[in-house]
Amino acid sequence: MTPKKELRIGLIGTGLMGRTHSNGYKRIGDFFPELEYRPVLKAVCSRNEENLRKFADQWGYESVETDWRAIIARDDIDAVDICTPNDTHAEIAIAAAEAGKMILCEKPLARTLAEAQRMVEAVDKAGVQNTVWYNYRRVPAVTLAKQIIDSGKLGKIFHYRANFLQDWTINADLPQGGAALWRLDADAAGSGVTGDLLAHCIDTAMWLNGGITDVSAMTETFVKERVHQLTGKVQKVSIDDACIFHCHFENGSLGLFEATRYARGHKALYTLEINGENASIRWDLHDMNRLEYFDYADESIVRGWRSILVTDSDQPYMKRWWIPGTSIGYEHTFVHQVADFLKSLETGEPCAPTFQDALQTQKVCEAVLESAASKSWKDTGAKGI
Numbered sequence: 001m002t003p004k005k006e007l008r009i010g011l012i013g014t015g016l017m018g019r020t021h022s023n024g025y026k027r028i029g030d031f032f033p034e035l036e037y038r039p040v041l042k043a044v045c046s047r048n049e050e051n052l053r054k055f056a057d058q059w060g061y062e063s064v065e066t067d068w069r070a071i072i073a074r075d076d077i078d079a080v081d082i083c084t085p086n087d088t089h090a091e092i093a094i095a096a097a098e099a100g101k102m103i104l105c106e107k108p109l110a111r112t113l114a115e116a117q118r119m120v121e122a123v124d125k126a127g128v129q130n131t132v133w134y135n136y137r138r139v140p141a142v143t144l145a146k147q148i149i150d151s152g153k154l155g156k157i158f159h160y161r162a163n164f165l166q167d168w169t170i171n172a173d174l175p176q177g178g179a180a181l182w183r184l185d186a187d188a189a190g191s192g193v194t195g196d197l198l199a200h201c202i203d204t205a206m207w208l209n210g211g212i213t214d215v216s217a218m219t220e221t222f223v224k225e226r227v228h229q230l231t232g233k234v235q236k237v238s239i240d241d242a243c244i245f246h247c248h249f250e251n252g253s254l255g256l257f258e259a260t261r262y263a264r265g266h267k268a269l270y271t272l273e274i275n276g277e278n279a280s281i282r283w284d285l286h287d288m289n290r291l292e293y294f295d296y297a298d299e300s301i302v303r304g305w306r307s308i309l310v311t312d313s314d315q316p317y318m319k320r321w322w323i324p325g326t327s328i329g330y331e332h333t334f335v336h337q338v339a340d341f342l343k344s345l346e347t348g349e350p351c352a353p354t355f356q357d358a359l360q361t362q363k364v365c366e367a368v369l370e371s372a373a374s375k376s377w378k379d380t381g382a383k384g385i
């Protein structure tokens with residue numbers, strides 16, 4: 001057997017995403033054995049050394065670093081994987097690009113458009129391979145939706161709508177900031193649900209349905225003050241707890257988006273629906289292996305929504321896994337992204353979404369927040385991705 005080329009990974013951040021990505025690197029060789037490259041878990045970094053060592057032992061990293069700069073300085077690391085809170089993405093990514101490292105960065109690309117632009121300039125200047133982990137594209141049912149839409153089966157598109165609903169911040173006693181709660185602190189997160197949840201919906205929407213040209217939005221912060229975990233003081237909450245926006249797409253269709261962390265009963269209900277002249281598609285993260293499809297060309301007496309269980313080997317990514325009828329889950333979307341990244345190293349093609357693609361999502365997020373603040377329509381300046 002030909003020896004594999006090594007892709008030596010330096011992973012930064014050992015929280016939720018540190019685990020999903022590590023799982024992706026570990027599974028890849030068993031399920032995508034033909035790939036020329038093989039990830040090597042060279043080093044992992046976070047700031048608490050005791051927890052870090054446990055993480056490294058558990059997942060099989062060869063070494064640990066407590067300062068991300070040490071990861072970037074190492075000659076035995078090819079790719080830096082950024083799994084830290086949003087306020088660190090720009091600094092780490094720019095330093096990594098300047099050191100000539102490939103970069104896999106978590107979403108949203110940055111806190112602000114200005115930060116994201118600097119990151120894109122840095123990877124462009126360095127010419128390093130880059131990707132952003134908008135992983136919902138790689139749910140097989142969502143990838144199948146892309147294939148169906150691209151085949152033209154829906155005809156002219158009229159509507160696109162998406163929701164991302166959670167309920168974990170309703171308790172007004174929940175602190176903001178610091179470990180695990182950085183998402184409630186605007187300094188660390190950049191924004192609330194817009195950058196955290198809607199960014200996913202926008203990435204998928206622009207991938208499936210093209211560019212979003214202009215937006216009209218409203219945001220709300222339901223709990224105005226919370227104790228800050230780091231200072232111990234009651235401080236103003238500056239994130240958007242909920243955001244609703246509508247928009248135009250370049251193809252003439254209308255979009256409607258909503259995200260909140262105040263929808264009691266919903267844990268992570270990401271849903272999307274697209275309505276065309278001939279057919280419609282809808283998808284729901286809580287039933288992620290299913291794609292619903294309505295085709296007006298069906299004979300009228302049996303016409304109705306079809307519920308497609310996306311587990312057959314001719315459906316996206318599924319020949320890698322089990323047998324028809326058996327499901328896969330959230331973690332597989334990260335395995336798929338690792339596979340596509342490794343493949344991109346073989347082909348020399350970009351691995352979408354790239355930093356440049358994620359910049360377009362960032363433009364929409366920024367326009368959404370500006371529109372809500374100014375109570376007016378805003379052009380996004382975003383290109384389709």
Ligand SMILES: NC(=O)c1ccc[n+]([C@@H]2O[C@H](COP(=O)([O-])OP(=O)(O)OC[C@H]3O[C@@H](n4cnc5c(N)ncnc54)[C@H](O)[C@@H]3O)[C@@H](O)[C@H]2O)c1
Binds near residue numbers: 016047048107108133
């Ligand atoms: N793709 C997705 O679906 C998805 C899901 C969740 C989170 N995310 C994104 O992933 C990123 C991380 O989120 P998470 O949920 O894993 O966060 P988390 O709070 O679970 O983990 C963050 C990790 O970063 C470490 N860290 C923080 N600052 C650091 C620093 N300066 N140097 C080294 N390590 C540092 C922490 O110690 C912790 O290990 C965020 O950008 C988030 O938006 C993406």
